[in-house]
Amino acid sequence: VSDRGHAGFVTLAAEDYQLAALGQVVELHNVGQRLFALLRKAPGVTLHCPDRVANVCRTQSHVEVTLESGEMLTGCVLVAADGTHSALATVCGVDWQQEPYEQLAVIANVATSVAHEGRAFERFTQHGPLAMLPMSDGRCSLVWCHPLERREELLSWSDEKFCRELQSAFGWRLGQITHAGKRSAYPLALTRAARPITHRTVLVGNAAQTLHPIAGQGFNLGMRDVMSLAETLTQAQERGEDMGDYGVLCRYQQRRQSDREATIGVTDSLVHLFANRWTPLVV
Incomplete structure (x- = not known):
């Protein structure tokens, strides 16, 4: 964990807390495949997929859900x-209660010249926090926060410019940032029911x-x-x-x-x- 423009950083190591790991980064695709496999085998579970909810009707004693396929579920x-x-x-x-942060998160998968070795990085910059999370095949998952008004500018950058700007913000702890995959951005807010x-x-x-x-x-x-x-x-x-x-x-x-x-x-x-x-x- 570091703050761009300021000396020093904090390292949190699992062995200092007698743990095998401080956390795990699991790719959604792999989790989804595993969960669906378990659901198909689970007793008492009926899987309706692919399908979508067409209507919900709540009565005093139960709930009725009508699917687009025409099937009705009651519970x-x-x-x-x-x-x-x-x-x-x-x-x-x-x-809903929503409190906008006037920030957006840019997400992408990136490749670096130095292996991440299972390490996660968070760096605070003048625009917002930047996280590099370890993934399979030596890749890192990037979450990079920016002011909301920079959205069009950020998404217009070429791959080369994006890598240069990311390198400047993140530094060289993972060596050179050699590749950035497809990028997307979404606005950030605290949203709660x-x-x-x-x-x-x-x-x-x-x-x-x-x-x-x-x-x-x-x-x-x-x-x-x-x-x-x-x-x-x-x-x-x-x-x-x-x-x-x-x-x-x-x-x-x-x-x-x-x-x-x-x-x-x-x-x-x-x-x-x-x-x-x-x-x-x-x-």
């Missing part, structure tokens, strides 16, 4: 896990909250949502309760509230701290 609770500004949650009347539950509906992951990538905690927070929801629903089933009952969903919300608010708060504070170039704060 006691609907779990919306379809990402930021969840279409399912929107249909169910969920309100006013409440992660509503009648017979519960939101998890990015559907419940989408964070700035500065601390890389959005995925971890979403996984904790899923684990906590599974525990809450399992306990309700064991007690003979209606898993979609509002009281059951409120228990889930209460279990998640402190972790959710703390993680959102820390991430948001980091964004504002490292966006502030006021000298005493930088020092």
